[in-house]
Amino acid sequence: MTSNDETKPTHSPADIPDDWFKWKDKDLDAAETVSRPSLSYWKDAWKRLRKNKLAMAGLVFLIILGILATIGPILSPYSVVDQNRPNQFLPPSAEHWFGTDSLGRDVFTRTWYGARISLFVGLMAALIDFFVGVIYGGISGYKGGRTDSVMMRIIEILYGLPYLLVVILLLVVMGPSLTTIIIALSVTGWVGMARIVRGQVLQIKNFEFVLASKSFGTKTPRIIRKNLLPNTMGPIIVQMTLTVPNAIFAEAFLSFLGLGIQSPYASWGVMANDALGAILSGYWWTLFFPAFFISFTMFAFNVLGDGLQDALDPKLRE
Amino acid sequence: MLRYILKRFTIMLVTIWIIVTLTFVLMVTLPGSPLNEERTTNETVQANLEEHYNLDEPYYIQYLLYIKSIITFDFGPSIKQPTETVNDLLGRGFPISFELGIATIIVAVISGIVLGIFAALKHNGIIDYMAMTIAVLGISIPNFVLATLLIQTFAVYLGILPAATWSSPMHMIMPTIALATGPMAIIARLTRSTMLEVLTQDYIKMARAKGLKPWKIIIKHALKNALMPVVTIMGTLLAGILTGTFVIEQIFGIPGMGKYFVESINQRDYPVIMGTTVFYSAFLIIMLFLVDIAYGLLDPRIKLHKKGGE
Numbered sequence: 001m002t003s004n005d006e007t008k009p010t011h012s013p014a015d016i017p018d019d020w021f022k023w024k025d026k027d028l029d030a031a032e033t034v035s036r037p038s039l040s041y042w043k044d045a046w047k048r049l050r051k052n053k054l055a056m057a058g059l060v061f062l063i064i065l066g067i068l069a070t071i072g073p074i075l076s077p078y079s080v081v082d083q084n085r086p087n088q089f090l091p092p093s094a095e096h097w098f099g100t101d102s103l104g105r106d107v108f109t110r111t112w113y114g115a116r117i118s119l120f121v122g123l124m125a126a127l128i129d130f131f132v133g134v135i136y137g138g139i140s141g142y143k144g145g146r147t148d149s150v151m152m153r154i155i156e157i158l159y160g161l162p163y164l165l166v167v168i169l170l171l172v173v174m175g176p177s178l179t180t181i182i183i184a185l186s187v188t189g190w191v192g193m194a195r196i197v198r199g200q201v202l203q204i205k206n207f208e209f210v211l212a213s214k215s216f217g218t219k220t221p222r223i224i225r226k227n228l229l230p231n232t233m234g235p236i237i238v239q240m241t242l243t244v245p246n247a248i249f250a251e252a253f254l255s256f257l258g259l260g261i262q263s264p265y266a267s268w269g270v271m272a273n274d275a276l277g278a279i280l281s282g283y284w285w286t287l288f289f290p291a292f293f294i295s296f297t298m299f300a301f302n303v304l305g306d307g308l309q310d311a312l313d314p315k316l317r318e
Numbered sequence: 319m320l321r322y323i324l325k326r327f328t329i330m331l332v333t334i335w336i337i338v339t340l341t342f343v344l345m346v347t348l349p350g351s352p353l354n355e356e357r358t359t360n361e362t363v364q365a366n367l368e369e370h371y372n373l374d375e376p377y378y379i380q381y382l383l384y385i386k387s388i389i390t391f392d393f394g395p396s397i398k399q400p401t402e403t404v405n406d407l408l409g410r411g412f413p414i415s416f417e418l419g420i421a422t423i424i425v426a427v428i429s430g431i432v433l434g435i436f437a438a439l440k441h442n443g444i445i446d447y448m449a450m451t452i453a454v455l456g457i458s459i460p461n462f463v464l465a466t467l468l469i470q471t472f473a474v475y476l477g478i479l480p481a482a483t484w485s486s487p488m489h490m491i492m493p494t495i496a497l498a499t500g501p502m503a504i505i506a507r508l509t510r511s512t513m514l515e516v517l518t519q520d521y522i523k524m525a526r527a528k529g530l531k532p533w534k535i536i537i538k539h540a541l542k543n544a545l546m547p548v549v550t551i552m553g554t555l556l557a558g559i560l561t562g563t564f565v566i567e568q569i570f571g572i573p574g575m576g577k578y579f580v581e582s583i584n585q586r587d588y589p590v591i592m593g594t595t596v597f598y599s600a601f602l603i604i605m606l607f608l609v610d611i612a613y614g615l616l617d618p619r620i621k622l623h624k625k626g627g628e
Contacts, residue, residue, distance in 0.1 A: 153329070160333035162602045164561040166340075169595050172583060173344045249460055256462055256565055258584050272463065276569065279470055291463040299458035306454075 045234075048311040055307020058300035065297060069119055072112025079109065092285055099285035101274060110266040111289045117267040118248045118297065121182060125247035126240045128186040133193025134236065138224055140194070141201030152198070158191050167250065171259040178261060181254060185247050196239050200232035234312035241305035245298040252294055268294045322614050330607040337599040341592040342384050346377060366395035367589070393593030398585050404593035411575035414484055415563050418574060421494045422559050426501035431548070433502070434509025435536065438544075441514060449506060456503025461562050465496035465569045482571035493570045497562050501555045505548055512544040549613050553606040560598060 039047070049055055092099045098107035140151040170184040204210065210227050218226075248268075254260040255269025262270075268290040275286035370387065387394065393404035437449035472492060473481035480489050516522065517540060525535045567576035575594065582590035 156329050157333050157336065160329065160603050160606055161337065162557045162561070162599050164557070165595050165599055165602075166337075168583070169341065169344065169591070172586070172588070172591055245458070252460055253462070253561075253565065256568075257580055272466075276466065279466060279474075284470070287463075287466055291460075291466070295455075295459045295463060298460070299454060302454055302458055 045308075045311045049307055052307040052310065054303045055311075058302075058304040058307070061296065061300040062304065065115055065293070065300075066119065068112050069115035072115070073109055076106060076109040076112070078106035091283075098289045099283075101271070101278070101283075101286045105264075107271075107285060107289055110271055111268075111293060114266040114268040114271055114290060115293060115297075117178070117261055117265070118251060118269075118294070121178070121185070121251045121267075122244035122248040122301075124182045125185045125189055126243040128182070129190045129193045129243050130236065130240055132186070132190035133239075134197050134229070136190065137194035137197025137199075138201055138228065141198035142205055142220070142224060142228065144202070148198075155191055155194060158188055159195075161188055163188055164250065164253070167254065168257065168259060171254060176254070176259045176262060181251060181260065185250055189243065189247070193236070193239050193243070196235050197232055200235055201228050204228055204231050238305055238309045238312060241301055241308055245301040245305075248294065248297060248301075319614060323611055326607055326610045326614075330603055333603050334600050337603075338385060338388055338596055339381075341596055342381055345588065345592055346380070366400065367397070370394045370589075388596060393597060394589045396582075396587055396590050398582075398587045398590075404590050404597075407578045407590065408575060408594070408597060411573065411578050414572060415567065415574035415576055418484075418490070418493060418497065418563055418567070418572065419556075419559055421490055422497040422501070422562075423556075425494055426498040426505060426555070426559075427548070429498070430502040430505025431509050431541075431545070433506040434544075435513060435541070437506065437510040438513035438517065439536070446510075450510070453503040453506045453510075456499045456506075459499070461496050461500055462565045462569060464499055465492070465566055468492045468496055469569070484570075484572040484574070489570075493566050493572060496569075497559060497566050500562070501559060504551065504555065508547050508551065509544055512547050513540060516540045516543045546613070546617055549609065549616060553602075553609040556605050556609075557602050560602060 098111055101107055101110070136151065136155075140148050140155075166188055167184040170187060171180060174180040174184070205228060210223060213223055213227050251260055251267060252269030252272065255267050256273045258273075260269050261267040271290035272287060272294070275283070275290070278286045370392075375383070391405070393408070396402045396404060396407070433449045433452070437446045437453075440446050469481050469492065472479040479492055480486075481492075483489055484493075522535060522539060525539050526532075530538075563574060564576040564580050566572070567574045568580045571577075575598075578590070579594045579598075581587075582594065
């Protein structure tokens with residue numbers, strides 16, 4: 001531009017020439033580029049979750065617990081089952097960090113071994129719930145009509161069965177072991193998951209993008225896998241996070257009734273049960289450590305589940 | 319409404335039938351069951367079993383007679399105590415468990431709702447955080463851990479509460495607290511979140527604009543609607559409390575049904591296990607049905623919804 005006083009006299013006070021005005025960064029393309037990386041649903045959720053301190057604390061606790069459950073029993077010089085009568089009820093010390101129990105077994109080793117069992121039971125129960133629940137709920141929600149109403153009637157009936165009573169009944173008959181506990185917990189446990197998946201699928205299958213996908217001739221299994229499932233993942237993950245502590249509690253509860261993992265092998269429930277008589281005599285550590293870890297693991301899963309719920313479904317919040 | 323009740327009623331019957339059939343199938347078919355092997359040494363017991371389960375009849379007759387015995391409220395004999403029947407145990411144990419259950423429900427519902435209301439009114443304040451921390455802790459600490467903690471503190475160290483048995487109101491305090499904390503926490507969380515939702519509604523603003531006293535708004539207008547979800551989860555909570563009594567009665571040495579049930583599990587007294595399971599399941603399923611009906615009566619939307627669609 002040249003300075004031409006006569007063409008635009010009114011724009012500015014007369015004494016400021018036009019060439020005083022310059023383009024800063026005259027790069028119009030730059031304005032169109034997205035300056036920050038676009039956030040996917042998951043990244044966005046992760047960002048929100050990271051702001052939730054309690055949920056993050058829960059996540060960190062669970063990661064550390066997972067690591068200790070893996071390496072804890074290996075690190076310790078004691079074995080889970082070795083009894084050492086003269087050493088019974090030793091208080092926590094440099095040699096036995098968490099003390100010893102009524103049979104002189106090292107509580108530290110048993111606590112991490114128990115963590116393995118409890119976490120394994122919890123995770124397996126959640127995984128089985130996931131597979132059965134997603135398939136059942138997915139079919140029920142997607143097919144709709146008669147299929148759906150028949151499948152939902154079945155769910156309503158199963159939902160009415162008292163969960164722990166059925167589990168107790170099955171375990172009494174099958175005999176308690178790690179496998180039978182997981183089976184018994186899964187027999188009716190998937191019902192909640194199936195309900196959630198069905199509800200989500202019912203809603204999402206009517207959205208336009210599913211219709212678009214259908215009009216391209218996409219086959220049903222692919223629609224379920226590519227369109228419906230990813231969009232129901234949020235509630236599914238939340239439900240799984242909340243299934244784990246329930247299963248851990250159920251396992252501890254069953255051990256308490258004598259239907260859990262059988263002594264001498266350890267689970268937190270078995271340890272707590274063994275410790276019952278001992279705490280009245282003041283051997284608090286035999287109960288404290290398993291009880292502390294059961295409670296904190298459940299606490300961690302619960303706050304993580306709550307946090308995930310808020311993070312994965314921002315609409316729910318306010 | 320009638321259709322809704324009928325539908326619920328049918329589902330209830332089918333669920334009870336499934337439990338009854340399940341126990342029968344497990345009893346008859348599985349190896350190691352006392353019925354299909356001559357394991358029992360006691361002759362009285364064997365005679366009792368044969369008489370109750372009609373072991374000389376074919377399976378389908380056995381099955382029909384088994385169903386008949388359950389309808390007539392006859393749950394069969396015990397193996398371990400030849401002179402006792404499941405009915406005797408139920409008659410002795412159930413009233414005590416019932417007392418514990420009722421005390422637990424009253425404590426859990428009242429304290430849970432109060433906690434939830436305070437948390438909602440002081441939303442994001444210190445009381446809210448404290449109440450919600452209590453609530454999450456209450457959900458996370460298993461009742462048997464809490465029970466032992468309570469015994470340790472109040473019976474062993476402080477010595478102000480009796481640790482065992484069930485003979486006076488003082489004895490009821492610790493078991494009730496141990497059992498009520500979990501349900502209380504769930505009710506508190508639920509009440510809080512629905513209260514928060516209800517408090518933003520226009521009719522609450524309206525009530526406030528009319529100059530009603532705050533407590534009156536809460537009790538007359540907000541609470542009524544905030545309690546609906548609490549009604550819906552009552553069934554689940556009842557199931558939790560009932561199974562909780564097994565452990566709590568065991569720990570506190572309360573001679574209720576739960577204690578007999580746990581003993582029968584430890585002694586593998588199958589008829590008692592099966593009989594108690596059927597009785598408790600039927601009890602819970604009927605409760606669930608009543609809760610559903612109560613919900614249908616309380617929430618007018620259910621009626622319209624059911625008439626319109628489905």
